[in-house]
Amino acid sequence: MDxxxxxxxxxxxxxxxxxxxxxxxxxxxxVFERYGFLPLETPAMENLSTLTGKYGEExxxxxxKVLNSGDFLKEADEALLSSRDSRRLTPVIAEKGLKYDLTxxxxxxxxxxxxxxxxxxxxxxxxxxxxxxxxQKGRYREFYQCDADVIGTDSLVCEAEIILMIRxxxxxxxxxxxxxxxxxxxxxxxxxxxxxxxxxxxALFVAIDxxxxxxxxxxxxxxxxxxxxxxxxxxxxSVLHAKGTNPEKLALLRNKLGNHEAxxxxxxxxxxxxxxxxxxxxxxxxxxxxxxxxxxxxxxxGCIFEVKIQxxxxxxxxxxxRYDNLTAVxxxxxxxxxxxxxxxxxxxxxxxxxxxxxxxETQRSSQVLVCHLxxxxxxxxxxxxxxxxxxxxAAEIYPDSSKMKKQLEYADKKKIPFAAVIGSDEMKSxxxxxxxxxxxxxxxxxxxxxxxxxxxxxxP
Amino acid sequence: MDxxxxxxxxxxxxxxxxxxxxxxxxxxxxVFERYGFLPLETPAMENLSTLTGKYGEExxxxxxKVLNSGDFLKEADEALLSSRDSRRLTPVIAEKGLKYDLTxxxxxxxxxxxxxxxxxxxxxxxxxxxxxxxxQKGRYREFYQCDADVIGTDSLVCEAEIILMIRxxxxxxxxxxxxxxxxxxxxxxxxxxxxxxxxxxxALFVAIDxxxxxxxxxxxxxxxxxxxxxxxxxxxxSVLHAKGTNPEKLALLRNKLGNHEAxxxxxxxxxxxxxxxxxxxxxxxxxxxxxxxxxxxxxxxGCIFEVKIQxxxxxxxxxxxRYDNLTAVxxxxxxxxxxxxxxxxxxxxxxxxxxxxxxxETQRSSQVLVCHLxxxxxxxxxxxxxxxxxxxxAAEIYPDSSKMKKQLEYADKKKIPFAAVIGSDEMKSxxxxxxxxxxxxxxxxxxxxxxxxxxxxxxP
Numbered sequence: 001m002d003x004x005x006x007x008x009x010x011x012x013x014x015x016x017x018x019x020x021x022x023x024x025x026x027x028x029x030x031v032f033e034r035y036g037f038l039p040l041e042t043p044a045m046e047n048l049s050t051l052t053g054k055y056g057e058e059x060x061x062x063x064x065k066v067l068n069s070g071d072f073l074k075e076a077d078e079a080l081l082s083s084r085d086s087r088r089l090t091p092v093i094a095e096k097g098l099k100y101d102l103t104x105x106x107x108x109x110x111x112x113x114x115x116x117x118x119x120x121x122x123x124x125x126x127x128x129x130x131x132x133x134x135x136q137k138g139r140y141r142e143f144y145q146c147d148a149d150v151i152g153t154d155s156l157v158c159e160a161e162i163i164l165m166i167r168x169x170x171x172x173x174x175x176x177x178x179x180x181x182x183x184x185x186x187x188x189x190x191x192x193x194x195x196x197x198x199x200x201x202x203a204l205f206v207a208i209d210x211x212x213x214x215x216x217x218x219x220x221x222x223x224x225x226x227x228x229x230x231x232x233x234x235x236x237x238s239v240l241h242a243k244g245t246n247p248e249k250l251a252l253l254r255n256k257l258g259n260h261e262a263x264x265x266x267x268x269x270x271x272x273x274x275x276x277x278x279x280x281x282x283x284x285x286x287x288x289x290x291x292x293x294x295x296x297x298x299x300x301x302g303c304i305f306e307v308k309i310q311x312x313x314x315x316x317x318x319x320x321x322r323y324d325n326l327t328a329v330x331x332x333x334x335x336x337x338x339x340x341x342x343x344x345x346x347x348x349x350x351x352x353x354x355x356x357x358x359x360x361e362t363q364r365s366s367q368v369l370v371c372h373l374x375x376x377x378x379x380x381x382x383x384x385x386x387x388x389x390x391x392x393x394a395a396e397i398y399p400d401s402s403k404m405k406k407q408l409e410y411a412d413k414k415k416i417p418f419a420a421v422i423g424s425d426e427m428k429s430x431x432x433x434x435x436x437x438x439x440x441x442x443x444x445x446x447x448x449x450x451x452x453x454x455x456x457x458x459x460p
Numbered sequence: 461m462d463x464x465x466x467x468x469x470x471x472x473x474x475x476x477x478x479x480x481x482x483x484x485x486x487x488x489x490x491v492f493e494r495y496g497f498l499p500l501e502t503p504a505m506e507n508l509s510t511l512t513g514k515y516g517e518e519x520x521x522x523x524x525k526v527l528n529s530g531d532f533l534k535e536a537d538e539a540l541l542s543s544r545d546s547r548r549l550t551p552v553i554a555e556k557g558l559k560y561d562l563t564x565x566x567x568x569x570x571x572x573x574x575x576x577x578x579x580x581x582x583x584x585x586x587x588x589x590x591x592x593x594x595x596q597k598g599r600y601r602e603f604y605q606c607d608a609d610v611i612g613t614d615s616l617v618c619e620a621e622i623i624l625m626i627r628x629x630x631x632x633x634x635x636x637x638x639x640x641x642x643x644x645x646x647x648x649x650x651x652x653x654x655x656x657x658x659x660x661x662x663a664l665f666v667a668i669d670x671x672x673x674x675x676x677x678x679x680x681x682x683x684x685x686x687x688x689x690x691x692x693x694x695x696x697x698s699v700l701h702a703k704g705t706n707p708e709k710l711a712l713l714r715n716k717l718g719n720h721e722a723x724x725x726x727x728x729x730x731x732x733x734x735x736x737x738x739x740x741x742x743x744x745x746x747x748x749x750x751x752x753x754x755x756x757x758x759x760x761x762g763c764i765f766e767v768k769i770q771x772x773x774x775x776x777x778x779x780x781x782r783y784d785n786l787t788a789v790x791x792x793x794x795x796x797x798x799x800x801x802x803x804x805x806x807x808x809x810x811x812x813x814x815x816x817x818x819x820x821e822t823q824r825s826s827q828v829l830v831c832h833l834x835x836x837x838x839x840x841x842x843x844x845x846x847x848x849x850x851x852x853x854a855a856e857i858y859p860d861s862s863k864m865k866k867q868l869e870y871a872d873k874k875k876i877p878f879a880a881v882i883g884s885d886e887m888k889s890x891x892x893x894x895x896x897x898x899x900x901x902x903x904x905x906x907x908x909x910x911x912x913x914x915x916x917x918x919x920p
Contacts, residue, residue, distance in 0.1 A: 004568045004790050007505050007556050012569050014576075015498035015583065022499065034849050036826040036856030038475035038874075039482065043602050044504055044558070044588065045467050045524075064505075067525040067554050069592040073546040081541050086533045094527050096467050098504070108464045109472050116474075118873040120859055123475065128504065132529040142503050155859035157842070164846070279842040281850075330464050366496040382617070382739040386624070389494045390741075396496030399580055399615035413578040414498075 009133070009141030016363065023362040024348055025126055027172045028146050031165050032124040037148050040123040042105040044130075045096045052097075054104045054329060062131045064141075065094035098130035102147045103326070103340070110151060111330040119152030119336070138314060138346065149340030151326070156269060158339045159303045159322065160276035166307055166318055167285040169343070174357045177310040178317075179286045183293035184270050184303050185321070187253060190263025191239060191291075194256060195232035197223075208240070208294035212315070240292040246274060249289045266302075273303060299323045305341055312351040318343045367454045368418040368434075369411040370397040371404060377422040384420060384432065387447055393454045412437055420450060469593070469601030476823065483822040484808055485586055487632045488606050491625050492584040497608050500583040502565040504590075505556045512557075514564045514789060522591045524601075525554035558590035562607045563786070563800070570611060571790040579612030579796070598774060598806065609800030611786070616729060618799045619763045619782065620736035626767055626778055627745040629803070634817045637770040638777075639746045643753035644730050644763050645781070647713060650723025651699060651751075654716060655692035657683075664688075668700070668754035672775075700752040706734060709749045726762075733763060759783045765801055772811040778803045827914045828878040828894075829871040830857040831864060837882040844880060844892065847907055853914045872897055880910060 006012065013021060029039075045066055052060055072093045073081070080089055099105050102125045110117065126146045133139055148165070150158045166180055185205070192204040203226045207219045214222075220233050228236075239256055242249050250267060257263035270289060277285060295304045302322030309317055320341025327334040352358055370385045372378040381397050388395035396416070398407040404421070411419050421433040434450055435442045445453070466472065473481060489499075505526055512520055532553045533541070540549055559565050562585045570577065586606045593599055608625070610618045626640055648668070649661040657664065663686045667679045674682075680693050688696075699716055702709050710727060717723035730749060737745060755764045762782030769777055780801025787794040812818055830845045832838040841857050848855035856876070858867040864881070871879050881893040881902075894910055895902045905913070 002509070004510050004571060005507060006503065006572075007507055010503035010505055012503070012573075013499075013501040014569075014573065015500060018499040018501060034852070034854050036854060038825050039473075039478040040475060041473040041478060043466065043470035043472070044590070045470055045602065047465060047467055049462070050464050061529075064529070065527040066558070067527050067550065069521075069524070071546045073544045073549065076544070081544070084533045084536070084541070086531045089533065090527065098526070109474075111464060112466075113472075113474065118870060120870075122856075130504070142505065150859070153859045157838075157857065157859040160842075168849075276842065279839055280846045281843070365498050378617070379739055382620075382736065383741070386740045389628075392494070394494050394496060396582075397617065399610070399613045399617040410578060410580075 007141070009135030009139075011140060011142070015365065019362045019365075020352070020358050021345065021349060023358065024173065024345055024352070025144075025146070028169055028343055029124070029126065031168045031172065032148050034168070035122075035161055035165055037122045037124040037150075040106065040109065040125045041127060042099065042102075042109055042125070044098055044128070046099050046105055046108070048091065048095060048097045050108050050330075051100060051104060055100055059100060062133055063100055064098040064130045064132055065090055066096040066098065067094055068096075099127075100131055101129050102127060102145050102342075103149075104329075106147070106149060107327045108330060110336075111327050111334060114334070120150050120155075120158075121152055122148070122150045124148040138350065140346065144345045146343040146345055147340055148342075149338055151338030151340075152336050154322075154337040156272050156303075157276055159269075159273045160280055160282070162305065162320065162339065162341050163273070163277050163285050163287055164280050164282045166305075166341070167282055173348070173352060174359075175309055175351070175355070179288050179308055179310070181288050181290035181293045181306045181308070182270065182273065182303060183290055184266040185300050186262055186266025186269070186302065187257070187291065188294060190253075190257040190260045190266065191236055193260060193263075195228055195236045197226070197228050197232075200226055200228070202298065205294045205298075206296070208292055209296045211292055211294075242291055246287070246289045249291060253291070269303060295319060295321055297321070299326060301325070302337075302339070309351045309355075312354045314347045314350060316344070317347045317351060364415040364417060366394040366396045366414070366416050368393065368395045368420055368450070369407065369414075369416045370395065371407040371411075371419050371421045372398065372401070373404065373421075373423040375401055377424070377427060380427050381420075381422045384422065384447060388451065388454070391451050392456050393451065408435075408437070418450075418454070467601070469595030469599075471600060471602070475825065479822045479825075480812070480818050481805065481809060483818065484633065484805055484812070485604075485606070488629055488803055489584070489586065491628045491632065492608050494628070495582075495621055495625055497582045497584040497610075500566065500569065500585050501587060502559065502562075502569055502585070504558055504588070506559050506565055506568070508551065508555055508557045510568050510790075511560060511564060515560055519560060522593055523560055524558040524590045524592055525550055526556040526558065527554055528556075559587075560591060561589050562587060562605045562802075563609075564789075566607070566609060567786045568790060570796075571787050571794055574794070580610050580615075580618075581612055582608070582610045584608040598810065600806065604805045606803040606805055607800055608802075609798055611798030611800075612796045614762075614782075614797040616732050616763075617736055619729075619733045620740055620742070622765065622780065622799065622801050623733070623737050623745050623747055624740050624742045626765075626801070627742055633808070633812060634819075635769055635811070635815070639748050639768055639770070641748050641750040641753045641766045641768070642730065642733070642763060643750055644726040645760050646722055646726025646729070646762065647717070647751065648754060650713075650717040650720045650726065651696055653720060653723075655688055655696045657686070657688050657692075660686055660688065662758065665754045665758075666756070668752060669756045671752060671754075702751055706747070706749045709751060713751070729763060755779060755781055757781070759786060761785070762797075762799070769811045769815075772814045774807045774810055776804070777807045777811060824875040824877060826854040826856045826874070826876050828853065828855045828880055828910070829867065829874075829876045830855065831867040831871075831879050831881045832858065832861070833864065833881075833883040835861055837884070837887060840887050841880075841882045844882065844907060848911065848914070851911050852916050853911065868895075868897070878910075878914070 076092050128142050128144050130142050189201040192201045207222045253267050300321035301324045304321035306316045307318035322339040324337045370381040372381045385395045385397040419435045431444045434445045536552050588602050588604050590602050652661045652664040667682045702712050713727050760781035761784045764781035766776045767778035782799040784797045830841040832841045845855045845857040879895045891904045894905045
C-alpha cells in the first residue's frame with residue numbers, strides 16, 4: 001500500500017503548532033468578545049448559487065466544487081458530455097462549493113435571518129475557508145480567517161473600536177512594532193476626480209492597490225491606459241506619497257480637495273475616527289493616515305484599514321473597511337451599512353515565530369507526569385494524578401510499567417516541566433520525589449506542596 | 461434574485477446557539493487537557509485514496525467528493541463519458557473528498573508522522589465531518605465530532621481514565637443521571653464460540669448492535685441465518701440479558717466462559733478496569749457491565765463503551781473502544797494498540813436543552829451596555845466603556861445617537877444584563893445610572909462600583 005499523503009496546499013496541525021494557533025485564536029476571540037462581538041459559524045459548504053459571481057471570474061475558478069451525490073450524470077445533457085466542456089458541465093454535476101471567505105456567507109446569513117437579528121449586529125467568525133489557488137510559500141488551499149463585522153450602523157465609533165481591538169490583540173500577542181494604516185475610499189474618489197477621471201474611481205483603487213507589487217511606474221502606465229493624463233498623475237502621486245503627521249496630511253487633503261463636498265465629508269470622517277480613537281484611550285495605537293492605501297475589494301465605500309508588522313516578511317496581517325451594500329448581492333432592497341476587519345492567522349503565526357513571541361506556557365502540555373517504579377507504585381500514583389487533576393492541574397500518569405528512563409524521556413519530549421517519581425520510599429513516606437525536568441533539580445514534596453506549586457493562578 | 465438558502469442538512473449557528481455549543485466544547489476540551497490529551501487538527505479535505513474502503517460500501521457512497529480543479533474532463537475516457545456511469549467516472553474527476561470521521565485522518569496522521577510522534581500519543585480532535593446521509597431530525601450532513609485517543613499502549617489505565625473523563629465532563633455539564641455501559645469484544649467472541657459459531661464473531665457483533673433497532677427476534681432471525689442454532693441462541697440471550705451487579709455479571713461470565721482462555725483474559729481486563737476506576741476515585745461513575753453492548757465499528761478488539769443519558773430521547777451521547785490495528789489500513793507493518801472515545805455534540809446539545817441545563821451565563825453576551833442621551837454623553841461614554849473593557853469586562857457602547865428606548869431594547873434583546881445610562885447629570889456628577897435590565901431596578905454607581913459589580917471572578 002502506498003504511504004498516505006495530504007492533498008496539495010493542506011496541512012495537519014499537530015499538538016505543538018495547535019497550542020500556538022490556539023493562543024492566537026483565543027487572544028483574538030477574547031478581545032472580540034470584550035468589545036461585544038458574538039460568534040457565528042456557517043457551514044463549510046454553500047450552494048454554488050450563493051458563491052458564484054461574488055469574487056470575480058478568477059474567484060469563481062478558485063471555488064472548490066462538491067460533486068452531487070448519487071447518479072450525478074443522470075441529468076447531464078448528452079451533447080454537453082461529449083463536448084467535454086468541463087466549465088459548462090460543472091453546474092450540472094455540482095450544486096455546492098466550499099466557502100471562499102467568511103464575508104459572503106455572513107451576508108447570506110444576515111439576509112436569511114434579518115427578522116430575528118438585533119441590529120446593529122456585531123458578529124465574529126473564526127473558521128477555515130478554501131481556495132483552489134496554486135499552493136506556494138505562505139499560501140494554502142485551506143486556511144483560517146478571523147473576521148469581525150458590525151452591520152446596521154454607520155457610526156464611526158465602530159471604526160474607532162476596530163483600531164482599539166487591533167491595538168489590544170497586538171498588545172496581548174506581544175507584538176510591539178506595527179502600524180495601522182487608514183485611508184478613506186471617498187478621499188481616493190476625490191483624488192480621481194481631481195485627476196480629471198470622474199468615472200475611474202474603481203480603476204484607481206485597483207491600480208493603487210498594486211503599488212507594492214508593480215511599483216509606481218507600473219501603476220502609472222495602467223492609469224494612463226485608463227485615460228489619466230501624465231501631468232495629473234504627477235500631481236496625484238505627490239499627494240499619495242505625502243509625508244508628515246496625520247493632521248498635516250489631513251490639512252493637505254483639505255487643501256487639495258476643498259472643492260469636493262463628498263471628499264470633504266470623507267476627510268471629516270477620518271478626523272472624527274482619530275478623535276474617537278483618542279476618546280477611547282487609543283492615543284498609543286500606531287495609526288497612520290496612508291493616502292496611498294486602497295485595498296483590493298470592490299465593496300468598500302468608506303474608511304479602509306491595513307496592518308503591517310515591522311521587521312518581518314509577508315504582507316499585511318489584518319485589514320478591513322466600511323461597506324454600504326454588502327447584503328445587496330442577495331437582496332436589492334436590503335441596504336445596510338457595516339464595517340468589518342479580519343486577522344490573517346497564518347501570517348500572524350509566521351510573524352510571531354520569526355519574532356519568537358510565543359510564551360513558553362503555550363509550548364507545553366501537561367504540568368506534571370507521575371512516574372512509577374513498579375505496578376504497586378503505579379496504583380499509588382493513580383491517586384496522586386487524580387488529586388492533581390481535581391485541583392485543576394493538567395497531569396498524566398505514564399500508562400505502562402516501563403523503565404524510569406523511558407518515562408522521563410516521554411515527559412521531556414512532551415515538554416512536561418515536572419515529574420513526580422514514586423518508588424517504595426515515596427509510598428511509605430507519602431512524600432513525592434519531584435524532579436524539575438528543565439533544571440534537573442529534585443526535591444521531596446508533599447502532594448499539598450506540589451499542588452501549591454502547580455495550581456493555576458487566574459490572572460484578571 | 462432568489463432568496464439564498466442553505467444546502468440540505470447543513471446549519472448556521474447564530475450567537476445564542478454558538479454560546480451553548482462553545483460551553484460544551486470548552487468543557488470537553490478542558491477535561492481532555494487535564495488528562496494530558498493534546499489537540500490535533502487535520503484538513504477538511506483528504507485524498508479519496510485515504511478515505512475510500514474504510515467505511516464499508518455504504519460509507520463510500522456517503523463520502524462528499526470534491527471536483528478536481530480546472531479542466532477535469534480532459535483526461536476522462538470517451539467511452540466512460542458516453543456510458544454515463546457516474547460511479548466509474550467519479551475517481552477520474554474527483555481526487556479529494558471531505559472527511560467522514562476523525563478516526564481515519566488520525567490514523568493517516570500517525571502513519572505519516574510516526575517518527576516525530578512521542579508514544580504513547582494522546583490526542584484530541586474537535587472538528588466537523590461530512591456525510592451525504594439523507595438529512596433527518598438530529599442527523600446532519602455536516603456535524604462536529606469530539607474524539608480523544610491514546611495510541612501506542614495497551615495499558616488498561618487508559619480505559620479507566622476514559623471513564624473518569626466521561627464522569628468529569630458530565631459533572632461539569634450538570635448531567636446527573638446517565639450510565640456508562642462497558643463490555644469487551646473478547647467476551648462477545650467467547651459467547652459466539654460457546655454458541656458453536658467459531659468464525660461468526662463479526663456477525664454476532666453486527667447483529668447484537670442492532671438490538672435496539674430490530675429487537676431480539678430480529679437479531680435471532682439474522683443469527684439463525686448465519687448458522688447459529690436456536691437453542692444456542694436461547695442460551696446466549698440468557699447471558700446477554702443477565703441482570704445484577706457488575707461483580708455478579710463477571711461471576712456469571714467466568715462460570716459460562718471458564719474454558720476459553722481468551723475470554724477469561726477479557727473478563728480479567730474488565731475486572732482490572734473496574735479496579736483502576738476505583739483507584740482513580742471514580743467509584744461514583746455509573747459504570748455498568750452490559751453484556752449485550754456490541755458497538756457497530758469493526759475495528760474494536762477490546763473494551764467497548766457507550767454512554768446514555770436517562771430521561772431524554774436520542775441514542776448514545778458518547779462511545780468508543782480499544783483497537784489493536786487502527787493504522788494497519790495504511791501500513792501493514794504498523795501495529796499499535798490504542799483506545800479512543802468520542803462525544804456526540806449534537807445529541808449532548810439536544811439533551812442539555814431538553815433538561816434545561818445550560819447555565820444562564822452562557823446565554824448572554826456583553827455584561828453592560830453604555831447608553832447615552834446625546835452626542836456629548838456618548839463621548840463621555842466612550843471613556844466609560846473602555847475603562848470597563850480594560851478591567852476584563854465585556855462591554856458595549858450603543859454606536860448611534862438613538863432614542864433611549866431603542867438603546868435599552870437592544871440591550872434587552874441581546875440579554876445584556878446591565879445598562880449604564882449617561883445623561884448630563886451623570887456627566888456632571890461622574891456617577892452612572894446603572895439599570896438592572898432583569899429587575900428594572902436602577903441605582904447610581906461610581907465607575908469603580910460598577911467595575912466591582914461586574915469584574916469576572918475566576919473560579920479555580
